[in-house]
Amino acid sequence: MSGPVYNRVALIGLGLIASSMFWAMKRSGLAGEVTGYARSAETRDTAREIGLCDHVCDSAAEAVKDADLIVLCVPVGAMEQVTKDIAPHLMAGATVSDVGSVKRAVIDAVGPHLPSNVHFVPAHPLAGTERSGPTSGFAELFDNRWCLIVPADENTDADAVAKLSELWEKMGSKVDTMDADHHDLVLCVTSHAPHLIAYTMVGVADDLQRVSEQEVINYSATGFRDFTRIAASDPTMWRDVFLNNKEATLEILGRFTEELFALQRAIRTGDGDHLHDYFTRTRAIRRGILEAGQDVDVPNFGRNATKD
Amino acid sequence: MSGPVYNRVALIGLGLIASSMFWAMKRSGLAGEVTGYARSAETRDTAREIGLCDHVCDSAAEAVKDADLIVLCVPVGAMEQVTKDIAPHLMAGATVSDVGSVKRAVIDAVGPHLPSNVHFVPAHPLAGTERSGPTSGFAELFDNRWCLIVPADENTDADAVAKLSELWEKMGSKVDTMDADHHDLVLCVTSHAPHLIAYTMVGVADDLQRVSEQEVINYSATGFRDFTRIAASDPTMWRDVFLNNKEATLEILGRFTEELFALQRAIRTGDGDHLHDYFTRTRAIRRGILEAGQDVDVPNFGRNATKD
DSSP, rough: OOSSSSEEEEEEEESSSHHHHHHHHHHHHHEEEEEEEESSSSOOOOOOOOTSSSSEEESHHHHHHHHOEEOOOOOGGGHHHHHHHHGGGOTTTTTEOOOOOHHHHHHHHHHHGGHHHHHHEEEEEOOOOOSGGGOEEEOOTTTTTTEEEOOSSSSSSHHHHHHHHHHHTTTTTEEEEOOHHHHHHHHHIIIIHHHHHHHHHHHHHHOOSSSSSHHHHHHHHTTHHHHHTTSSHHHHHHHHHHHHHHHHHHHHHHHHHHHHHHHHHHHHOOOHHOOOOOOOOHHHHHHHHHHHSSSOOOOTTTSSSSOO | OOSSEEEEEEEEEESSHHHHHHHHHHTTTTTTEEEOOSSSSHHHHHHHHTTOEEEEEESSHEEEEETTTTEEEEEEEEEHHHHHHHHHGTTTTOEEOOOOSSSSHHHHHHHSSOOTTTTEOEEEEEESOOOOOOGGGGTTTTOOOOOEEEEEEETHHHHHHHHHHHHHHHHHHHEEOOHHHHHHHHHHHIHHHHHHHHOOOOHHHHHTTTOOOOHHHHTTTHHHHHHHHHHOHHHHHHHHHHHHHHHHHHHHHHHHHHHHHHHHHHHHTHHHHHHHHHHHHHHHHHHHHHHSSSSSOOTTTTTTTSSO
């Protein structure tokens, strides 16, 4: 094992990502010491009970003291305020990062409040579950998952980027770097829009008076069940994602509606060839994902595994 | 173990469901003998090679001879023709069933061609994977999954329904009975509409020139990956589902679009409360599914299991 990457890491916000980071750092000894802070006293108490962080602090200012890496793990909408709170207490030369699902809005909210003697290196680990809160984390969350590093601008210190990349790699991730606007578009396609669509479909099912909730629940085995898993994610986090990635979301939803209307028209007019061609094309993307190792293809569909 | 439920079962069509039925019947000795037929000679050869069915026949007529249960496992659009082919060869007193994903259209297509001396008991096992073909089946597919029995009309023989229910229960399913029109609406909500929406979203991703296919594939970990799994299902089967459940599909898509536009408007106008309330409500349905045992809730989201 190599030694610690950072001497003191401060985790601001103690939800799924922060708690998973703590256990992943612990697993491989990547930080000399990890401090943590959460706004809610209840969350801090829980963290202390389960040994989450070496020290749980009662203020963000205390948590960031002497830290050479500070990671903002709060919802995107809370980042600006928390940055204002910690800015006067940051150590010169420290790196400030985050784990937000959108990057342009975070850069705009956080960047202006940081002193010029710290490095700002936003990041986004593409990993999550439907669970949230301090007890939801586990060391393996980032294993074999991508973490996108999105430097705030072209002048970002290369050493600071390299060091943060090293931490994420040692926490199990594959690391890539990307421009903020491009990140927000790519993630809108692969994550944000699918989440909104899943939320919508689950809401429709819930509204439909002629189909009982118990029927929806019992007969969810194919299709709908995956939607409910997606649609069970943290409401505050996702509200902030959509409010802060508005342009890309509206663009992708516009394209989605256009395509959906074309398929709807094919159903109405009985155009089976259109449907068959479309459904054949989408199969190819799935094959690509299997080949890229982002999912597994097993004959029994994982039925014997714990997930199903 | 109890003895066979049927003396001779004929499986017409040898894809995922039929092959899983064979292995499930084999597992518990539920049929004295199982014959099989597939239109494609290649499929029949494959079936013979892997020991799928006790006898693979070269015609549907031969396969149904002396069978006391015949199960139509072909796409919904092919059911009428296959019924015409087998009708003159059915044994008096036999039960004809199917496994189609829509039921009103199957009843209308199959019912009129059957002789009056056989029982017609349509069924729909709510189980599937993204795979298709004779090699995709496995004995556990139906374990703990629902199978909906949808009697063609009120005069359906109660003993024939009870016997088919017994078979499905002994293949591992939970069995419920339902009226055809209600079945088609419930399944539209829980399966058909979610599939169409997943197909659409995957198509949008594929179309978007500014996001490379490799980016979509690499960064699919949350959200999009589940959509691609759904959207990789058999194109012919799904084309037929939508063409044969047109009314319910168009109704649900109408409601879906309405809800989506309301969320889209909330994003555009920055109405965070609307989004948060909606996302909170959808979480409750997920809890219901976990409590109903239709999925499992594990802290590491199944990450260590084979599926992820």
